Amino acid sequence: MKTHLWIGTLLGISLFSAGCFDVKEELWLKRDGSGTMQVSLNLGKAIRTLSYLDDEVDKKGYEAWADSLMRTKFALRNFDSLAEVLEQQPGITQAAYRLEKRSHVMRFSFEHVAALNQAFAFLQSTNRMIKEAEFSWEGKTFSRMPKATPEKKTEPEPKQKGGLDGALLTGLMRRQVGSGAYSMYIYLEKKPKDLRPSALRKIDKKSVFLTYKMSRVMKEDQLLTYSFTYPKK
Secondary structure, three states: HHHHHHHHHHHHHHHHHHOOOEEEEEEOOOOOOEEEEEEEEHHHHHHHHHHOOOHHHHHHHHHHHHHHHHHOOOOOHHHHHHHHHHHOOOEEEEEEEEEEEOEEEEEEEOOOOHHHHHHHHHHHHOOOOOOOOEEEEEEEEEEEEEEOOOOOOOOOOOOOOOOHHHHHHHHHHHHHHOOOEEEEEEEEEOOEEEOOOOOEEEEOOOOOEEEHHHHHHOOOHHHHHHEOOOOOO
16 A cells, blocks of 8 residues: 555644644743743654554664654754744743654753743744643742633644545544643752642652643643742742
């Protein structure tokens, strides 16, 4: 089967649904308001789905084929140049992009929460898999809240063009949609208190995390909300 002809269709479905990807936000927050943010987009599930459809896998071997796919069909070229743009944002330093196995990773340091918000909003505007957020530190409470955005129209699925291959492709993707996860990890200098929601769990005394299935996140952005008491220095 020359099912590799359907890769473009699959990418169209997967890139806009984002349900078969894993997104991971990692925030290192210092008590003076500065810190580092890292966002990773792991495409392993989408690539695994494609491997069942592309004859090139047998010719190249899975690893070589997957590496090639990450640098071509799944390349996020805007991420590469984004680091240079982020460096120009006030309060942002050490912005860097790297390709790590099956993940696109963007990392930057910020001098204050306002700079974090500006950089994160810019990063989100380049890739809709990253959910919009507003970070705040009022008094002793640090929080992450989703931005209120107008309801977006659902993207229509591409029309199938021909028989079994198209049906197989769509069926595989539908099984994968929502199989990913959206996770947020926060690393602190001091033990946080008053963790909300209850789903916000401790890794150790100074670190917490929150994770949801992408199928839920796609329907309820409000899930990506957390807050905790963390006194400033």
